[in-house]
Amino acid sequence: MASTHDAAARGAQVLVASNRGPVSYTVGEDGSLRSKRGGGGLVSGLSAIGPEAGALWVCSALSDGDREAVRRGVGEEGVRMLPIPADVHADAYNGIANSVLWFIHHLLYQTPLEPAFDAEFRRQWASYETYNRAFAEALAEEAGQGAAVLVQDYHLCLVPGMLRALRPDLRIGHFSHTPWAPVDYFGLLPTDIRERLLRGMLGADRLGFLTRRWADAFTACCAEYVGGTGGTRIGVHGLGADADFLRERSHRPDVQERMAVLRGEIGGAGSGSERRRTIVRVDRTELSKNIVRGLLAYRQLLDDHPEWRERVVHIAFAYPSRQDLAVYRDYTAEVARLSAEINERYGTPGWTPVLLNLEDDFARSLAAYRLADVALVNPIRDGMNLVAKEVPVVSDEGCALVLSREAGAYWELGEDALVVNPYDILETARALHEALTMKPEERAERVKRLAAAATALPPAQWFLDQLTALRDLQPS
Ligand code: G6P
Numbered sequence: 001m002a003s004t005h006d007a008a009a010r011g012a013q014v015l016v017a018s019n020r021g022p023v024s025y026t027v028g029e030d031g032s033l034r035s036k037r038g039g040g041g042l043v044s045g046l047s048a049i050g051p052e053a054g055a056l057w058v059c060s061a062l063s064d065g066d067r068e069a070v071r072r073g074v075g076e077e078g079v080r081m082l083p084i085p086a087d088v089h090a091d092a093y094n095g096i097a098n099s100v101l102w103f104i105h106h107l108l109y110q111t112p113l114e115p116a117f118d119a120e121f122r123r124q125w126a127s128y129e130t131y132n133r134a135f136a137e138a139l140a141e142e143a144g145q146g147a148a149v150l151v152q153d154y155h156l157c158l159v160p161g162m163l164r165a166l167r168p169d170l171r172i173g174h175f176s177h178t179p180w181a182p183v184d185y186f187g188l189l190p191t192d193i194r195e196r197l198l199r200g201m202l203g204a205d206r207l208g209f210l211t212r213r214w215a216d217a218f219t220a221c222c223a224e225y226v227g228g229t230g231g232t233r234i235g236v237h238g239l240g241a242d243a244d245f246l247r248e249r250s251h252r253p254d255v256q257e258r259m260a261v262l263r264g265e266i267g268g269a270g271s272g273s274e275r276r277r278t279i280v281r282v283d284r285t286e287l288s289k290n291i292v293r294g295l296l297a298y299r300q301l302l303d304d305h306p307e308w309r310e311r312v313v314h315i316a317f318a319y320p321s322r323q324d325l326a327v328y329r330d331y332t333a334e335v336a337r338l339s340a341e342i343n344e345r346y347g348t349p350g351w352t353p354v355l356l357n358l359e360d361d362f363a364r365s366l367a368a369y370r371l372a373d374v375a376l377v378n379p380i381r382d383g384m385n386l387v388a389k390e391v392p393v394v395s396d397e398g399c400a401l402v403l404s405r406e407a408g409a410y411w412e413l414g415e416d417a418l419v420v421n422p423y424d425i426l427e428t429a430r431a432l433h434e435a436l437t438m439k440p441e442e443r444a445e446r447v448k449r450l451a452a453a454a455t456a457l458p459p460a461q462w463f464l465d466q467l468t469a470l471r472d473l474q475p476s
Contacts, residue, residue, distance in 0.1 A: 011144035012056035014049060014467065016042055017135050017159060018152035019093060021059025023076055025069040033069055035076070041239050042152070045463020051078070058138050060084055060093075060131075080142065082134050091127030093155065094324050100189075101154040101197075105178045106288040106381045107185055117190050125193065129158060132200070136162035143170055148470050151204070153177050158196065161203030173470045174201055175208040175237070178383045179408065180217040183224050198226045206233045206470050210384045211408040235469055238412055240457040241389040250366040250394045258367035265355055266313045266371070276351075277312040277436055280372035280399070282365045282387050284321035285332045285358065290378045290404070290422050291318055292331070295338045295354065297378070297428035302346050302353065305433055310351045312436060314376075315368050319360040332358065369394040374435040375401050377409070378422045384408035388417075389454035398447035400435035402428065412453050416446040 022043050025033050037043075046055050061067045061081040069075055070083040084092075100121070103109050115121075136159050139149055151159045151174045160172045180186075186194060198221060201207060209215040215234050222229045249255070268276035279298065283289040298314045318335055322328045339356040346353045357364070369375075375391035388409040391399055403410055403417035410419065418431040438446075457465075 011142050011147065012054050013144050013147045014046075014053055014055040015058060015139055015143055015147060015149045016046065016055070016152065017058045017139055017149065017156055018042065019060050019097070019155040020062065021057055021079055021081060022046075023079055024063060025065035025074070026063070027065050027068055033065060033072070033074055035069075041459035041462055044242060044245075044459035045467075046078075048460035048464060049467070054144070056080060056142050058082065058135060058142065060089060062089070080138060082138055084131055084134050088127045088130050090324070091124040092131035094322070095121075095124035096128040097155045098322055098325060101157070102178070102288075104181045104186060104189065105154065107181070108287050108380070109188070111188075115188060117193075132156055132158035133162055135159050136166060139163055139170075140166040143167060145169055146171065148467055149173065150175065150466060150470070158200035159203075161200040164203040171206075171470045171473065172204045173206045173208060173466060174204040175466065176214060176218070176383070177210065178214075179381050180209065180214040180221070182217055183220050186217075186221045187225070194221075194225050198222055202226070202230055202232045204232055205473055206235060206466075208235050208237050208466055210236070210238055211411045212236050213411065214383065214408065233469075233473065235466070237462050237466055238408070238457055239384055239386070239459060239462045241386060241393050241454045242459050243393050243451070243455040244458075246366070246390055246394050250370055252363075254363040255366045255370070258361070258364040259370060262315070262355075262364070262367050262371060265352070266315075267350055267352070268310065274311070276310075277308075277373045278315055278368075278371050279312060279374040279376050279432060279436075280315045280368045280391065281376040281378075282317040282368060282391075283319070285318040285328065285335060286321050287327065287331055288380050288382060289318075290380045291316065291335050292338060293422065293425055293428065294376055294378050295335070295342060296425045297376075297432060298354070299338075299342050299346075300425055300429035301432045302342075304429060308433075308436065309346060309353075310348065313352065314354045315371070316354060316356045317361075317365055317368060318356065318358055320358060366394060370396045372399040373397065374432060375399045376432070377407060378402065378404045378420060378428060379407050380404075380422050382407040382409070388413060392447050392450035392454055395447070398444050400438045400443050400446065401450055402431045402435050409454075412456070413450055416449045416453070 023035050023037050025035050028034055057079045061070050061083045067083050070081050146169050148171045160174050215236050266276050339354040342354050369391045372391050372395045377385055377388040385407040401417040404422040405419050406422055418435050420428045420431045
């Protein structure tokens with residue numbers, strides 16, 4: 001086996017580390033492995049630097065199929081999946097990352113009862129450390145001398161510090177795709193844990209955030225809990241929508257087919273009747289996305305403005321996410337229940353007020369984007385929210401955007417959106433009415449500016465900027 005020194009001499013020059021990788025595997029009935037590639041900003045970014053850059057993506061094996069692929073030694077070049085034991089991964093991913101860190105950064109706790117940091121929490125935390133250590137060790141093994149390592153997200157907060165100890169020669173970056181919690185809310189975490197998280201991240205040379213607001217929140221937490229950010233630099237990179245990809249992809253035949261089906265479901269296009277309006281939302285069924293209050297606001301709209309009955313349809317696509325967690329399953333059930341209740345109460349033989357779909361279908365999402373008159377993006381809190389950026393780019397007629405002031409995207413799109421407090425149902429209902437009645441000329445003007453702002457920093461450039469900033473750092 002090669003020594004660490006030999007490996008460093010010929011190892012990768014650019015490394016990305018994230019929980020979810022660019023490819024996943026399933027085992028077919030005949031025992032064969034099938035692979036599926038994902039998308040997103042990192043995938044575009046890595047393809048932009050080209051195969052000759054010697055890049056390596058280190059990620060977790062998430063499914064049984066992924067673990068089987070590792071066992072059989074099957075895999076794509078440039079991707080290393082870590083076969084972290086399923087129970088360790090579940091504790092780290094479901095237990096700590098998604099049930100604690102995600103909740104802290106998105107302000108999701110119902111604080112009279114939770115969080116409760118008990119012995120079970122400590123057990124899961126030990127797994128989170130083990131899981132982070134597995135990444136740090138794999139990166140230390142694979143990285144060439146002085147390589148740039150770009151660690152992603154709240155799953156891997158401890159990696160920068162651990163990796164720094166193993167390989168002081170590396171340039172280490174970390175990027176948060178989530179918001180960062182306000183000081184007092186971050187302070188809910190046990191004293192030693194919040195320090196370990198912050199110090200783990202501060203092991204990086206450079207930390208990236210999606211907006212200035214989240215970067216400032218992180219800095220404030222460091223000032224309060226660990227006496228500052230030390231020599232770590234902090235940068236803001238507001239990931240934008242990929243206009244070229246979206247425009248091309250949304251005009252392919254599979255999207256056209258789904259548009260025809262959706263038009264049929266929307267209905268109301270018979271001779272003599274005016275075209276029905278659409279309010280579109282597309283999300284993971286995610287607590288922070290605020291789908292339930294979105295439905296309540298739509299119901300309020302139908303109450304306050306009966307003239308919209310029969311004339312508007314709410315298309316709500318809410319795709320399964322993190323279904324191992326009971327609270328996500330319950331939330332999904334509530335979304336379904338409330339949609340059914342609205343349809344029951346207001347629906348007529350020729351009009352279904354809410355078209356809810358819980359099955360993930362990218363082509364159908366794009367079809368809905370194209371048909372959108374209004375895009376509803378009302379998260380409680382969101383790192384950026386790319387849907388807010390994508391719909392204005394794709395919508396055929398140019399949509400109006402109803403946008404939460406708590407989404408990172410608000411800082412870039414707020415001026416041309418109808419901005420709402422995500423907790424305020426009545427305000428959201430008023431914004432929906434305003435969006436539906438916006439004059440075509442105004443809507444066209446606004447959507448032009450929204451699309452320009454939304455695509456200002458395409459994914460490849462977003463990634464390259466971070467890589468360049470990391471490589472150009474002078475020692476502090
Ligand atoms: C957020 C996180 C990402 C994550 C995504 C999907 O956007 O910042 O890191 O990949 O949610 O969540 P999942 O748990 O399915 O990977």
